[in-house]
Amino acid sequence: MERRPAVVWYLLVAGVSAAIAGGPGGRAEISFKSDVFPVIKRKCLPCHAEDHFNPSELSLDTYNLLMAGGKHGVPVVPGRPKESILVQKLNGKAPFGDPMPLDSKRKKGETKRLSEEEVRLFIDWIVQGAKNN
DSSP, X not given: OOOOOHHHHHHHHHHHHHHHHHOGGGOOOOOIIIIIHHHHXXXXXXXXXXXXXXXXXXXXXXXXXXXXOBTTBOSOOTTOGGGOHHHHXXXXXXXXXXXXXXXXXXXXXXXXXXXXXXXHHHHHHXXXXXXXX
């Protein structure tokens, strides 16, 4: 029977422990307040603020308003990004309406679409349970 060097075993155990501690993909816990909401504030609130009319009746000013949803239901299903309308809209694959955010609402010279990293942030946050942290 072949014995593995202690260093290899340590790295294997450390890698598994880091992945478990950091959640999916080993990523540290994502904070709604520090990580997710700043993206919402920059990219979504120009149209989805409580005091602005939007056809979906979805307001994203607070965690509670986001989780309450709008005319099309609840946009986030904790633990299930593929079923979350929010992720579908950001990826341009929602069964209704336009992809979000709308290009027509952007300011001149501004990139309105979310980057792959920003979309991944929402996905990972939802996978981690979409907590209000």
